[in-house]
Amino acid sequence: MNVAAAIAEMLKREGVEFLIGYPVNPIIEAAAEADIRTVIVRQERIGLHMADAVSRITSGETIGVFTMQHGPGTENAFGGVAQAYGESSPIVVLPAGYRRAIAGVQPNFSSFLNFQHVSKSVETVNLPSAIGDAMRRAFTGVRNGRPRPTIVEVPTDVYTEELPGELHYRPVPRTRSGPDPDAVAEVARVLIAAERPVIYAGQGVHYAKAWDALRELAELLEAPVTTSLGGKSAFPETHPLSLGTAGLALPRPVHDFLQASDVIFGIGCSFTNTSFGQAMPKGKTIVHATLDAADINKDQECDYALVGDAELTLRALLTAIRAQLDGPRGRAEAVTKTIAQGREAWLAEWMPLLTSEETPISPYRVIWELLHTVDLDNTVITHDAGSPRDQLSPFWTSTVPLSYLGWGKTTQLGYGLGLALGAKLVRPDKLCINVWGDAAIGFTGMDFETAVRERLPILSILFNNFSMAIELPIMRTATAKYRSTDISGNYADMAKAFGGYGERVTDPAEILPAIKRGIAKTQEGTPVLLEFITAQETRTSVFNKKQAAPEVRGR
Ligand SMILES: Cc1ncc(C[n+]2csc(CCOP(=O)(O)OP(=O)(O)O)c2C)c(N)n1
Numbered sequence: 001m002n003v004a005a006a007i008a009e010m011l012k013r014e015g016v017e018f019l020i021g022y023p024v025n026p027i028i029e030a031a032a033e034a035d036i037r038t039v040i041v042r043q044e045r046i047g048l049h050m051a052d053a054v055s056r057i058t059s060g061e062t063i064g065v066f067t068m069q070h071g072p073g074t075e076n077a078f079g080g081v082a083q084a085y086g087e088s089s090p091i092v093v094l095p096a097g098y099r100r101a102i103a104g105v106q107p108n109f110s111s112f113l114n115f116q117h118v119s120k121s122v123e124t125v126n127l128p129s130a131i132g133d134a135m136r137r138a139f140t141g142v143r144n145g146r147p148r149p150t151i152v153e154v155p156t157d158v159y160t161e162e163l164p165g166e167l168h169y170r171p172v173p174r175t176r177s178g179p180d181p182d183a184v185a186e187v188a189r190v191l192i193a194a195e196r197p198v199i200y201a202g203q204g205v206h207y208a209k210a211w212d213a214l215r216e217l218a219e220l221l222e223a224p225v226t227t228s229l230g231g232k233s234a235f236p237e238t239h240p241l242s243l244g245t246a247g248l249a250l251p252r253p254v255h256d257f258l259q260a261s262d263v264i265f266g267i268g269c270s271f272t273n274t275s276f277g278q279a280m281p282k283g284k285t286i287v288h289a290t291l292d293a294a295d296i297n298k299d300q301e302c303d304y305a306l307v308g309d310a311e312l313t314l315r316a317l318l319t320a321i322r323a324q325l326d327g328p329r330g331r332a333e334a335v336t337k338t339i340a341q342g343r344e345a346w347l348a349e350w351m352p353l354l355t356s357e358e359t360p361i362s363p364y365r366v367i368w369e370l371l372h373t374v375d376l377d378n379t380v381i382t383h384d385a386g387s388p389r390d391q392l393s394p395f396w397t398s399t400v401p402l403s404y405l406g407w408g409k410t411t412q413l414g415y416g417l418g419l420a421l422g423a424k425l426v427r428p429d430k431l432c433i434n435v436w437g438d439a440a441i442g443f444t445g446m447d448f449e450t451a452v453r454e455r456l457p458i459l460s461i462l463f464n465n466f467s468m469a470i471e472l473p474i475m476r477t478a479t480a481k482y483r484s485t486d487i488s489g490n491y492a493d494m495a496k497a498f499g500g501y502g503e504r505v506t507d508p509a510e511i512l513p514a515i516k517r518g519i520a521k522t523q524e525g526t527p528v529l530l531e532f533i534t535a536q537e538t539r540t541s542v543f544n545k546k547q548a549a550p551e552v553r554g555r
């Protein structure tokens with residue numbers, strides 16, 4: 001057995017069903033021989049985004065794996081690996097490297113050197129006998145502790161060498177670690193004593209599948225819940241205790257409750273300082289529960305810390321709190337009423353845009369129609385970078401876990417398409433949607449062809465406003481003088497040219513029928529791109545932190 005065949009066999013033993021890749025890499029052929037479905041993309045970055053979604057949507061149970069060639073393949077993959085690192089997605093990346101004789105010679109690209117800062121681990125395997133140990137370390141890394149990419153680089157001349165003796169490889173265990181019991185007891189007391197606690201849930205809740213435990217804690221404490229973008233859908237946003245998502249743009253109750261809180265309990269979150277999330281207001285008691293001790297006191301100073309798996313942490317807290325509570329907190333009614341009133345007032349402010357009859361179409365109207373048309377429990381949706389993220393995330397009400405793939409630690413334009421494709425790969429029964437703008441499609445639009453070729457019937461919602469509208473306020477002179485924010489294209493025609501279903505929608509009355517036609521087409525197995533010609537909308541639901549009263553403003 002040669003090294004490429006051995007890698008394929010090890011992937012199989014690890015339960016890998018799909019190998020996503022771009023030629024040339026001998027693992028692709030070896031995987032096909034081992035009956036692992038190979039999925040070929042049009043460029044490396046998209047394949048990494050797909051692998052990323054495979055891992056995310058299965059809470060790390062099915063590991064997304066991507067392989068590519070040495071040199072250009074590895075160079076072009078950088079963005080995808082960096083995005084997975086930024087979002088803490090546990091993928092295994094298998095780059096080829098230059099053959100050993102020239103691997104260290106200029107200007108040959110080395111994955112080992114270049115991926116150091118965007119991976120949990122990266123190693124080069126120079127001996128066939130070392131491949132098993134390297135793969136074991138890579139899979140142990142993605143299945144345990146902080147999820148992040150692990151990388152095994154194999155020089156091209158090593159793949160074809162024979163393994164000495166038999167292959168010995170067992171799938172690696174996945175294990176969890178729980179928080180310090182003394183700290184749990186202390187935090188339980190803090191949470192019980194809190195008068196206006198808010199729970200802030202991150203994507204650690206998704207990886208730990210701690211959804212039920214989170215809900216139990218919220219209901220026990222009668223405490224409202226918000227999430228980060230990555231944590232969106234960890235708590236049903238239709239629940240009376242849900243505030244909505246704390247992205248860059250946010251529903252009013254998130255803002256109001258965070259400001260008014262006395263204790264903020266962050267669970268499965270990093271509290272990372274990001275433009276696409278909310279910094280916690282000053283002067284609050286912060287409890288930080290996270291898997292990775294490196295996140296404690298990183299950006300957010302905390303008063304209490306719990307380090308451990310989110311499910312184990314929540315279960316330990318539930319036991320400790322139940323033992324001390326002698327009855328209901330008695331505040332559920334007031335809390336849920338305040339949330340409902342705040343939400344209603346906020347939605348009333350936005351209703352003119354959400355139901356706008358204007359032409360060009362308002363992106364908010366499309367989101368609103370989509371939200372009320374799809375079967376939310378059987379939908380997975382993701383945004384893209386730029387305005388679509390901030391237009392979608394506050395208004396989209398996610399109902400079941402992992403029905404929204406949120407992101408924003410880094411926001412590469414074009415990431416959403418790969419996420420929708422990867423989600424469809426592992427959840428073929430779900431309606432998988434990506435919502436993007438005309439700048440985003442410029443990056444990865446060619447891979448709509450991958451949707452057609454690989455039979456991944458996603459629903460792609462495009463807001464074409466012939467502009468990078470989000471940049472208008474900061475590129476006024478360049479726009480006036482040189483039209484620097486203008487972009488152009490007919491993307492419905494592009495989708496049709498690739499063999500998909502494409503429709504360009506200009507009339508607001510056609511939004512709903514077009515969405516229905518699109519969903520029907522996906523059910524027939526055809527990927528769909530609905531291109532809505534939209535207004536250059538720059539208003540988002542953001543709030544001035546210093547003001548008690550929220551405001552709607554452009555940016
Ligand atoms: C790879 C990459 N380069 C640059 C950016 C910065 N950026 C964020 S949004 C944006 C323009 C967004 O335009 P579009 O997608 O058309 O949305 P619109 O604001 O027009 O609704 C740019 C340039 C980015 N996020 N990713």
Ligand SMILES: [Mg+2]
Nearest residue numbers: 437438467469
């Ligand atoms: Mg645009």
